[in-house]
Amino acid sequence: MADGISLEELQLAARNHGMPLEALRWDVTPVGLHYLLTHYDIPAVDPATWRLEIDGLVDRPLSLSLDDLRSRPALEVVATMECAGNGRVLIEPHVFSQPWLLEAVGNARWKGVALASLLEEAGVLASAIEVLFEGLDRGCEGEEEQVYARSLPLADALGEDVLLAYELNGVPLPPQHGYPLRLLVPGWYGMTSVKWLARISLLDTAFDGYQMRHSYRLRQEEDEVGEALSRMQVRALMVPPGIPEFPSRARIVPVGECVLEGRAWSGEAQIADVEVSTDGGETWAEAELAPRSDGRWAWRGWQFLWNAEPGEHELCCRARDEAGNEQPLEAPWNLGGYANNAVQRVSVTVS
């Protein structure tokens, strides 16, 4: 774990918003508590002149206003979204970028138009293989001036529940979540769900912009191509029990019965089980899963009744999904510090 975080990293942390882990208690994360990573700046958007352009390899290019989108059949999806960099600060040796601990997650109710229906309306040509999404947020990265842009293989873009979202938890998309429109790809890490969406282009080649070619790839060295990140790896998190010490955030728990609770999710498959350890990972016991609710893409609640005895304890939790993916005790290092889904560890003093 890093001893010293640089001022540049702190500048990023001061702009990012983590979800305080006690917010795992809400089925749907309240507006203002969902994690937030603003890659460049939040752009100013005038909804009166804003348009979504759908172009490239289509029969009928579309230029749609927000009212045009709102007048189409709406789809609502509850989805857990996690940043691919969640857990980065817990990786050793230290990786310089957005310095996330474990708070880069949230679970929200998104409403919008199914992307597949709009692509059908535009008429995708047979030669198209990828869909490019361009945001209005601009910056300079790797010495390239760019808008934030990511692509998806056509089959993934046509996936069930892939949304162009204009509402979050029943209110218009807040500026920080991509007003007036964002992509929402359930099950994938958050970098996929391009905010402040302005253009969707159908391509016959793989898009190799900066955010595809350089960022969000699992690799060991700069000159390696590596593997593109896509679906969220399986993870469970718990609400740290008891009360915190300020400023260390160390936890103090009273003696006796203590309900440990949290959420678990995986972009690959449904959650199969969650296990808890109260002795730092020596022994594990099964937690009780809450009934499934809010559909396939929402996190799943779990609880574990712990009889807290006086002393120092290290609490851990880990999830497994129905595809057999499990959380590691230690995640393998990679150059970008991505996808660290090692088990959470919470030290507590019971007294």
Added chain:
Amino acid sequence: MADGISLEELQLAARNHGMPLEALRWDVTPVGLHYLLTHYDIPAVDPATWRLEIDGLVDRPLSLSLDDLRSRPALEVVATMECAGNGRVLIEPHVFSQPWLLEAVGNARWKGVALASLLEEAGVLASAIEVLFEGLDRGCEGEEEQVYARSLPLADALGEDVLLAYELNGVPLPPQHGYPLRLLVPGWYGMTSVKWLARISLLDTAFDGYQMRHSYRLRQEEDEVGEALSRMQVRALMVPPGIPEFPSRARIVPVGECVLEGRAWSGEAQIADVEVSTDGGETWAEAELAPRSDGRWAWRGWQFLWNAEPGEHELCCRARDEAGNEQPLEAPWNLGGYANNAVQRVSVTVS
């Protein structure tokens, strides 16, 4: 400026939410962009059983539900709120606590009940000199288990526009801002405006709890009594112009006319003027103030037209209030790293 931020400070930063400075563009800060400091944990509150108790030196103790409060005449106040620790990381030598740069601010529309009217209803006894506010958020600090609690002199508590707020920007107070009820003391640093309010007690002595006696005091040494922080010092902030470089956040501005804009506020008096320097503070020119709107406690907009010429520039802004308070070029150091209202400096490359 600190070279290395500790992991403990990062843990705090990851839970705090700064207001990205481009959000200075909104008159009223959208929900989810206002700064947020959660001292301990966000408590779980059941609105069905929650009560506000008003007790101590009163004729008629009150126990009020949220509906009781909502049924009383409502007052709406737009107020700028800033953390007393805003700018802490920019103080040298480094002070260990919440590691704020400049983002610990917001301007919101609060709605609730005038505190003075409830105190009148309860009938404050002549012997009362202070009003104590206790939240539901609990933690351990300075080896004392405590709820977050702060007091106000009676005269300040009876001040115009002091609110018990149950709405923010037209929606029920979000959990992170103190649901179901918080104190709102316009013009004072944010620590005053106790969240998750449960009890208001009238006292005949000065409350000397941890957050009064130890925290939020201007002092040079641990054994000094020091001066209690109260009203926000005068400050102007600007939207960093142009586009950012990732990850350094360095700014790149195109050659030509560039509108610099921002906000200014003071808890002591109205804003008198804002000045801008484009040469690192060598020379200053007056910015244009926007018309006053949203009343006495809201920040005031300002603009400055800059003809950006190629090269490196350091932009600065500073405000003065009608009581003659001005921002310093360097703020004096203090043990808690509080109230650093030194002028903001933004380095830009024009090309």
